[in-house]
Amino acid sequence: MQFLLALIIVGPLVGAVAALLPAPPGLRGTSPDQAVLRHGVTVTGAVLIAAIVLALGFDHDQPSRMQATTDISWIAALDVRIHLGVDGISLPLLVLTALLTFLCALYSYFKMPQGPSPKAFVALLLVLESGTLATFAVLDLILFFLAFEMVLIPMYFLIARWGGSEGVTGGRQAAAWKFILYTLLGSVVMLLGLLLIGLSAGTFDMMALATDNGSGLSTSVQVTAVLAIGLGLAVKTPMWPLHSWLPDAHTAAPTVGSVLLAGVLLKMGTYGFVRIVLPIAPEGMRVFAPYLAALAVVGIIYGSLACLALAKEGAGGDLKRLIAYSSVGHMGFVLLGIATMTPTGVNGALFANIAHGLVTGLLFFLVGALKDRYGTADLDTLAGATGAALYGRAPRLGGLFAFAAVASLGLPGLAGFWGEMLALFGAFDPAEGLSRPAFLTFMAVAGFGTLLTAAYLLIVVRRVCMGVPPDGHGHGPGTHGAPGTPGGPGVPAVPGGAPGFADVQTYEIAAWTPLVALTVLAGLWPAVLLGLTDPAVQQLLAGGKS
Numbered sequence: 114m115q116f117l118l119a120l121i122i123v124g125p126l127v128g129a130v131a132a133l134l135p136a137p138p139g140l141r142g143t144s145p146d147q148a149v150l151r152h153g154v155t156v157t158g159a160v161l162i163a164a165i166v167l168a169l170g171f172d173h174d175q176p177s178r179m180q181a182t183t184d185i186s187w188i189a190a191l192d193v194r195i196h197l198g199v200d201g202i203s204l205p206l207l208v209l210t211a212l213l214t215f216l217c218a219l220y221s222y223f224k225m226p227q228g229p230s231p232k233a234f235v236a237l238l239l240v241l242e243s244g245t246l247a248t249f250a251v252l253d254l255i256l257f258f259l260a261f262e263m264v265l266i267p268m269y270f271l272i273a274r275w276g277g278s279e280g281v282t283g284g285r286q287a288a289a290w291k292f293i294l295y296t297l298l299g300s301v302v303m304l305l306g307l308l309l310i311g312l313s314a315g316t317f318d319m320m321a322l323a324t325d326n327g328s329g330l331s332t333s334v335q336v337t338a339v340l341a342i343g344l345g346l347a348v349k350t351p352m353w354p355l356h357s358w359l360p361d362a363h364t365a366a367p368t369v370g371s372v373l374l375a376g377v378l379l380k381m382g383t384y385g386f387v388r389i390v391l392p393i394a395p396e397g398m399r400v401f402a403p404y405l406a407a408l409a410v411v412g413i414i415y416g417s418l419a420c421l422a423l424a425k426e427g428a429g430g431d432l433k434r435l436i437a438y439s440s441v442g443h444m445g446f447v448l449l450g451i452a453t454m455t456p457t458g459v460n461g462a463l464f465a466n467i468a469h470g471l472v473t474g475l476l477f478f479l480v481g482a483l484k485d486r487y488g489t490a491d492l493d494t495l496a497g498a499t500g501a502a503l504y505g506r507a508p509r510l511g512g513l514f515a516f517a518a519v520a521s522l523g524l525p526g527l528a529g530f531w532g533e534m535l536a537l538f539g540a541f542d543p544a545e546g547l548s549r550p551a552f553l554t555f556m557a558v559a560g561f562g563t564l565l566t567a568a569y570l571l572i573v574v575r576r577v578c579m580g581v582p583p584d585g586h587g588h589g590p591g592t593h594g595a596p597g598t599p600g601g602p603g604v605p606a607v608p609g610g611a612p613g614f615a616d617v618q619t620y621e622i623a624a625w626t627p628l629v630a631l632t633v634l635a636g637l638w639p640a641v642l643l644g645l646t647d648p649a650v651q652q653l654l655a656g657g658k659s
Contacts, residue, residue, distance in 0.1 A: 114170055114181035118197055121163045121207070122247045125214075128156030129239035133232055146231045150222045153235035157215040157242065164211035168204060176201030177648040179252070179320065188255075193317055196252040201649035202387060202463060205642055206249045206380055209470050212631075213376045214242040216624045217369035220478065223620035224485065226367035228275035237267040241373060248381050254307045254317040254389070261349075261385070262300055264378060268370065269293045276365040277484075288365035295348050295358040303345020306338045310393060323392035323653065335397030339390055343401060346390070349382030352405075352448055353412035356441045363437035364490075368481025371433060375440055376474035380466050383447045387459060391451065392653045399544075402452045403551050406540065409448035410558040416442030417565030424492065424572040432480045432490040435573065436473060439521065442566060443469045443529075449559055450536030453552065456650050458539020463646045465532025468635060472520045472529055475628040479514050482621060483577075495577060502580035507616040511578040513625065520632050522570045523563055527636035531643075533563065 132152055135145075171180055179198035187195045199207060218238060225231055244263030251257050273289035311317040314329045327335055348355045363371050390398050419438040423430030443465065450462030484490040486507075503511030520527040523534075540556035543549060617625075635642060 114167065115183045115197070117163055117167050117170070118181040118199060118250060119183055121160055121167065121211070122197070122243060122250060124160050124163070125156060125239040125243035125246070128152070129236040129243070131156075132236040132239065146225070147222075149232050149235050150218075150225060153218040153238060154215070154222050156239060157211070157218040160242065160246075161211040161215040164208045167199070168208050171199070171204055173645070175648075176204075176645045177652040182252075191255070191311075191317070192315075193255045194253050195256065196318060196320070197250045198252050198320075199250060201645035201647075202653070203249045203384070204645060205463070205467050206384060207246060209380075209467055210242065210245045210249065210377045212627060213372060213470065213474055214238065214245075216474075216478075216627065217372055220620065220624040221369055223618075224368075226275040226369065227277075228367075233270070234275060237270050238369070238373075241267040241271070245373075245377050245381065249384060252319045254311050254319060254322075257319070257385070257389070258300070258304055258307055261303075261381060262297075264381070265293055265296055265300075268374065268378065271370040272362055272366045275367045276370065277367070285365040288361035291358045292362040295355070299345040299348030299355070301345075302341050306341025306343075306345070307389075309334060309341065310338045319388065319393070326392060326655075327395050327397075330394060332396050335394040336400050337397075339394050339397030339401050342385070342390055342394075343405070346382040346385040347408075349385075350379060350444050350448065351382070351441065352408055353415050353441060353445070354408075356412065359441065360434045360437040363440075363477075364431055364434045368477060368484075371437075371477040371481070372474045375436075375477055376470040379440065379444060380470060383444065383451065383462060383466055386448075386451045387463065387650075387653070391454065391459070395454075398454065399546050402454055402543075402547055406449050406452035406552060406555045409445040409452060410555045410562065412445035412448070413442045413559050413562035414565065416440070416445065417562050417569060420569040421565065421572070424569045424576070426496075426576075427493060430492045432483065432492055432495070432573070432577075433477070435492070435569075436476050436480060439566070439569075440469070440473055442562060443473070443521070445562070446533045446536045446559065449555060450532070450539050452543075453536070453539035454544035454547065454654070455539045455542065456647065456654060457535055458543070459650045459654065460643055460646050461532050461535025461537075461539055463532075463650070464635075464639065464642055465529075465536060467642060468520075468528035468532050468632070471628050471632050471635070472517060472527075475513075475517045475625060475632070476521060478621075478625055478628070479510070479517055482510065482617075483514075486615065492573070492576060496580065503578045505580075509617040513617065513629070515574050515578050516629065516632075518570045518574045520636075522567045525636075526633075528632045530636060531639045 132149055167181065177200060179200050182198035183195065185195045187193050241264050244260050247260035248257065251260055269289050269292060272292060273286050276285035313334045314322055316322065351359050363374060366374060416438045420435050422428055423435045447462045447465045450458040450465065480490055487495055503514060520529050523529040537556050537559060540552045543552040
């Protein structure tokens with residue numbers, strides 16, 4: 114098991130180096146480009162299989178115990194160790210990362226984003242995967258920082274070199290610079306906080322620090338460390354008002370870049386709060402919890418109002434930008450759950466993390482497919498005067514888009530519901546020492562946010578999926594078909610979509626079906642996830658004591 118975990122982390126790095134080498138003569142296929150893209154699918158597929166084997170071999174009776182551990186001294190002078198392991202908190206995130214990266218590699222094999230050579234694209238994708246997997250598996254503060262930083266450079270190049278400029282002020286280069294400057298500045302402050310904890314406690318080992326539960330750190334050290342580490346993590350999450358890099362990064366990124374940014378990279382921030390801040394500096398967290406919750410609910414309302422403004426007719430809203438703002442709202446629920454410092458709230462936060470990765474990943478895939486077909490993700494251009502009529506033009510694509518939207522708004526029975534509900538339950542009865550009236554207010558405001566979320570997503574579904582289909586003579590959205598023509602009154606739309614407008618392709622079905630299936634599974638059977646996270650969270654909050 115421990116070799117398997119090491120392989121999952123190191124495998125993509127080896128694959129990235131191999132991707133830059135010339136392909137062996139027997140594996141070139143029709144072209145070197147296809148060979149390297151196939152290599153990407155093979156490596157990410159192997160990592161996914163290894164992650165699934167790790168999940169199957171995981172002792173589900175003891176999810177609070179660190180399993181598959183490796184502990185080797187690395188920098189003896191600083192007591193920095195290569196310490197790896199998984200428990201019920203990190204295992205779902207590892208599998209989610211491996212799955213989304215594989216689906217992105219598979220999608221890129223058939224639909225490579227426009228840009229320079231696929232060699233560099235595949236290598237960067239694999240380095241990004243390795244850094245993200247390492248973030249969720251390392252148990253040393255310095256290693257956590259290194260893994261946290263490792264993903265920035267590949268993401269920067271994916272946005273700057275393979276992204277699109279439509280709808281982004283200053284173009285994709287500006288969006289990439291904004292992304293890296295925000296996250297690097299946050300990381301510098303976070304490093305200071307991590308060093309403060311490690312040097313004050315005499316160890317950088319997360320397990321030892323979590324077991325101490327802050328007993329070796331004075332309150333002033335804890336408060337300073339939580340402020341510094343929290344700022345770095347809040348930029349990555351992103352928390353309002355440190356979120357402004359996200360909409361531009363998402364709008365400029367290629368489809369697979371957006372999927373990985375929303376589905377995996379944002380989770381690194383919230384994971385850091387749960388793994389480092391809550392157990393290691395509980396007194397400091399208790400001081401800042403009300404402020405974190407307040408900023409979280411402001412983010413929920415702000416994200417929803419921004420989406421409503423973008424969804425409005427005539428606003429020129431970009432669909433990718435809209436989903437990016439919706440992420441600010443959804444991650445607000447995750448932060449609210451963490452701020453309650455209760456098992457209920459933290460379990461809800463971890464569940465919402467996974468649900469957001471599945472649902473928003475699917476939404477970005479679908480918007481990417483729409484952009485490929487229409488040549489734009491601008492909502493006004495797509496919808497015209499009467500709606501884009503996806504139900505008529507491409508029924509399967511329209512149905513999938515509507516499914517992803519209602520999953521995102523938190524419909525009971527789908528993955529989005531449980532995390533948000535548990536976060537609100539946690540706010541109803543926060544941890545001892547936190548102001549209950551304040552958290553009840555936050556709960557009420559967040560509850561109102563769910564209504565706003567439903568409002569903007571239903572407006573988007575109405576404008577994108579409904580409307581008058583084209584009439585088969587090249588008339589686009591906004592033109593009513595005459596009576597008796599396909600798409601006109603009383604006559605069904607052209608089967609399989611309008612002329613020149615393809616419905617869901619086979620490779621898209623392959624890339625999206627796992628996300629749809631897992632969204633339904635997590636919604637109908639939440640115990641699959643909660644059974645893993647709950648014992649681990651209980652132990653984490655109790656200071657390593659089960």
